[in-house]
Structures are given as structure tokens and as C-alpha cells.
Amino acid sequence: MLNVYPVLCRAGSMDNYCYIIQDEATKIAAVVDSSEPAVIIAKCQELGIVPQYILNTHHHFDHTDGNIELKEYFGAKVVGNGNDRERIPGIDIEVYPEGTFALGESVAEIIDVSAHTQGHILWYFSKDKVVFTGDTLFNLSIGGLFEGDAAQMFEALQVIKSLPDDVLFYPGHEYTAHGAGFAQHVARNKEAITAYLTKAATRLNAGLPAGPFTLGEEKACNPYLMAESLAEFSRLF
Numbered sequence: 001m002l003n004v005y006p007v008l009c010r011a012g013s014m015d016n017y018c019y020i021i022q023d024e025a026t027k028i029a030a031v032v033d034s035s036e037p038a039v040i041i042a043k044c045q046e047l048g049i050v051p052q053y054i055l056n057t058h059h060h061f062d063h064t065d066g067n068i069e070l071k072e073y074f075g076a077k078v079v080g081n082g083n084d085r086e087r088i089p090g091i092d093i094e095v096y097p098e099g100t101f102a103l104g105e106s107v108a109e110i111i112d113v114s115a116h117t118q119g120h121i122l123w124y125f126s127k128d129k130v131v132f133t134g135d136t137l138f139n140l141s142i143g144g145l146f147e148g149d150a151a152q153m154f155e156a157l158q159v160i161k162s163l164p165d166d167v168l169f170y171p172g173h174e175y176t177a178h179g180a181g182f183a184q185h186v187a188r189n190k191e192a193i194t195a196y197l198t199k200a201a202t203r204l205n206a207g208l209p210a211g212p213f214t215l216g217e218e219k220a221c222n223p224y225l226m227a228e229s230l231a232e233f234s235r236l237f
Helices: 037-047 067-074 082-087 150-161 176-186 190-205 215-221 230-234
Strands: 002-009 016-023 029-032 053-055 077-081 091-095 100-103 106-112 121-125 130-134 168-171
Touching: 002 037, 016 037, 016 168, 037 067, 053 067, 067 077, 077 082, 082 091, 091 100, 150 215, 150 230, 168 215, 176 190, 190 215
Parallel strands: 029 053, 053 077, 077 091, 130 168
Antiparallel strands: 002 016, 016 029, 100 106, 106 121, 121 130
């Protein structure tokens, strides 16, 4: 079993989510996307967790800024896409799409979703029904096309859509409010989007992240996942 602890970083500006994850059986732990080291260190101390690894979804600074400091503080090893090794600060262990990475008894599948950036990967723990989507998929929206194009993003989203509906997804930012208006405007299932936003608001009002949501919930409400063709997808921009 994989335990997941969200950590809001750069609150009020970029609203990044980092995740502290721990394999329950072995207590081996990692940080997913090291946005703000001081906040992450404080949460690790609160939880009594010493991460052995830092897992990166992509190279952008707001996801890797803490790599070096956390590496030095905890003695952790930085793990990232070997195809993007030159842009991952402090990388120690290279993983590659279609490969795996073991965090104790919890095993992640490495899935390429290049579009937001080239070399962006998902960390998909299939047995645990958990996927970390970085800046590819957000609640009710998607990441910007910094290095790819609409066709590449559409294909990346088809990969995510192919995952089981009961998988919980953990995005790289708290952007629910950003995506809500457009999602409501184009919603095909008004009841589904109302339930989604009610759940998100309840969690946010309690000081929690809006999610996680299942991919099934996201597929029913996120306009970019509902697009059935590249032409339809491209019209959303």
C-alpha cells in the first residue's frame, strides 16, 4: 500500500503540489516534485518520514527547485527521466518510459507524456491505483504547451484515459478554480460537474486539496479528456 501526503508549495503564487509518498510495508519514502524545500522538510519532520528518493515528473523549476537541498538534507537520490537528464538538477538515477521504479513493494510504471515539456513522465503505481500527473493533467484542465503541440498533448491524454477509472490522480498544481468555469460551460453532464465542484469546494474549505479525484470522475468532467478527436480537442484552445 502506498500512502500519499500532499504538500502545498508556493501557496498563493504558483500553488504547486508536492507529494510525500511512503510504501507502507517497507517504510521506504520519496518526494514527488520538490517545489519548495523548507515546506517539504517541515512536513517530513511532522510525519516522521525521511525520504530516500526525489521523483521528478519534468524539469520545470517549480517542480525541481528543491532537488539539491533535499538531496543534501536527507541524503536522498534524485530520480528522473534519463532522456531529460541534462535538465533535471542533481539527477542520480535515470528511469525511462516503459520501465519501472520500485519504492519498496510499491512499483511505479514510467509513462511518457511529452507535451507540456519534452520528457515529461507519469509515475503510475498500478497496484496502488495512484498516478502522479505533474503538469499534464490538472483538476478540470491541463498543462500549457511549453514544448509540445496540441497533437502531442492529445496523445498524452489518450494514454491517461486508457488507465482504469478507479485510479486516483494527483496533479502538480491546485488549479481547480482555474478550470471550473470552462468545465461548467461545456459540461455534457451537469450533475457530474456539480457533484465534482461540490466535493472540491468542501475539501478546499476544510483546508485540504481539492482532490484526489478518480480518473473516472475526471473523464466525466474535464473538457480536454472528453474530446474524442484531435479536431475537437484543438477547438478547446
